[in-house]
Amino acid sequence: MTVKGPSGQAAVEGRKHVWTVPLVPGSVRAARERSERSLVLFGLESSSAFFGAVLLVVSELVTNAVRHAQHSPDAEVTLHMTQHLLVVSVGDLDSRPIMPADADRTAGQGLHLVADVARTFGGDVRIEPSDSGCGKAVVVRFVLPEGTP
Secondary structure, eight states, rough: OOOSSSTEEEEEEETEEEEEEEETTTTHHHHHHHHHHHHHTTTTOOTSHHHHHHHHHHHHHHHHHHHHHHOSSSEEEEEESSSEEEEEEESSOOSOOOOOOOOOSSOOOOHHHHHHHHEEEETEEEEETTTSSSSSSHHHHEEEEOOOO
């Protein structure tokens, strides 16, 4: 069971950190910085390509929420490390489906980038209903590199 902290405060249980960010542009940097601290606490090497890939994914997902989740005041960010996986989730209250980008457009390519990064580390991307039943969560799973604590 994860205990939720006050808005903006990380709730920590083992290797699962959960917090909310308001959906404003400055939240992307704040989410990235908090994620960086969480990954260090999880024992991941900050100079590794994997560490950088996870931070890129968090930044992209929070950016998407800031830009597109117009019916949600904030987003919930979750980092959960298991024995073999690191799962990143960004959920919001906007239930509108995420539309794939057209090949002809440069805008909307963020989820394609996220999927490519996830695949690089043996993972995938899913869009799931949020835990509350309202809204959605973009869930990215990474297979942990060999030798990860």
